[in-house]
Ligand code: ADP
């Protein structure tokens with residue numbers, strides 16, 4: 318019998334670097350049998366990295382991991398699995414074309430190593446047993462159907478069933494509910510409750526306040542790769558947690574704002590905007606949001622991942638389907654059906670993922686800059702190269718894009734310079750309303766501040782900016798007003814005077830900013 322007072326899992330002094338960047342510093346963490354230990358922290362705090370070390374995905378770390386009192390070092394996910402450590406990553410890993418029963422069998426093979434023969438009858442029997450044990454109501458006929466035919470929530474549970482096919486002692490869940498709706502979350506929580514009674518230790522990554530306080534026994538907070546604090550749920554109220562997560566210094570951030578004035582004309586109006594999920598069974602991504610942005614104003618859209626800010630920007634840019642509600646530009650009705658139309662009406666969108674949707678890596682810096690404004694450089698169907706080149710040179714200089722030549726391919730530039738080139742592209746279209754989605758993600762600190770300065774310069778003569786960001790310091794540094802979204806709804810609005818990172822984060826987590834902490 319293992320001693321219940323001893324932790325199942327103990328991490329001491331864990332450190333991890335990616336190249337020259339240290340992302341975990343001397344982290345201690347422990348997990349007891351039958352407890353849910355929540356790992357919380359802002360985006361980029363290092364939560365997933367810590368989980369990936371435990372799951373055998375990253376092996377080059379410093380420090381020690383002990384499992385049941387013995388030092389272990391997992392060299393692969395299979396090794397972690399053989400030791401009873403199961404992990405559910407955010408991205409599901411079922412083979413869509415294979416039946417559920419075979420998927421479950423794959424999990425077992427991974428746990429035992431190669432050489433386990435795939436036998437249909439035993440596979441089916443085991444699958445039924447595994448599902449029943451987890452309270453999953455699936456018949457043999459269901460289990461024979463391809464995994465791809467099931468909704469995400471069921472796949473998620475199968476994923477857990479798969480992870481639990483071996484003798485699991487430790488279950489790692491990385492933000493498991495981001496793709497689930499309310500009823501599905503309840504099922505997941507019941508499942509976790511059932512695992513607890515079996516003595517499984519659960520590490521649960523989340524930044525959703527309501528969830529954390531429902532299921533956590535203990536909570537550990539990481540910030541910038543460091544363990545900031547650890548407490549029992551009952552002695553660690555939300556206010557403490559939020560303070561741990563963002564640090565005190567941020568609330569008194571030095572802000573130098575743009576000059577958006579309450580008397581400036583309205584540039585953009587949005588009334589009762591709804592953006593449906595592509596899957597009609599899922600809740601709307603944006604739910605009845607209304608606001609305005611004035612000329613010369615920088616308005617921030619704050620919220621945690623999945624809050625709907627990106628979808629809102631895409632809807633404004635004519636990239637979302639099924640949008641309802643009304644929009645207006647400078648007092649005229651606006652209902653874009655494509656980005657082309659949005660650009661023609663004076664909008665620009667810098668997307669969050671420059672690799673997937675913005676940058677054209679194979680072409681030159683110059684053409685990446687002029688791409689969205691190309692029609693302007695044509696006369697009688699011919700591209701006027703000298704005009705194009707001149708425009709690119711001007712924009713590159715204005716934004717401080719550093720490169721040897723504008724003819725070099727953009728993929729050879731640093732992240733910061735790539736982002737400046739993309740901003741230059743949208744600046745060249747002369748937008749009235751500039752939409753920014755995480756404008757400085759993956760950008761070094763120097764380039765970040767140059768980008769902030771340019772944005773402030775641009776709004777002065779009357780451009781309007783709507784910027785989605787999960788970075789508190791960025792919102793506080795740039796915005797005249799901050800709108801906070803929580804699960805697609807407008808949860809709070811703050812003027813720049815008196816707004817703090819704490820207030821934004823608490824609203825983003827769906828808590829009432831003024832309410833007293835329930836556990837104080
Ligand atoms: P969290 O899960 O708390 O949001 P992560 O553990 O994913 O944070 O990331 C922590 C830091 O490590 C971030 O700055 C992230 O950019 C960086 N990072 C994560 N994975 C990698 C990787 N494979 N290569 C380089 N940097 C990474």
Ligand code: MG
Pocket residue numbers: 364365366
């Ligand atoms: Mg993560």
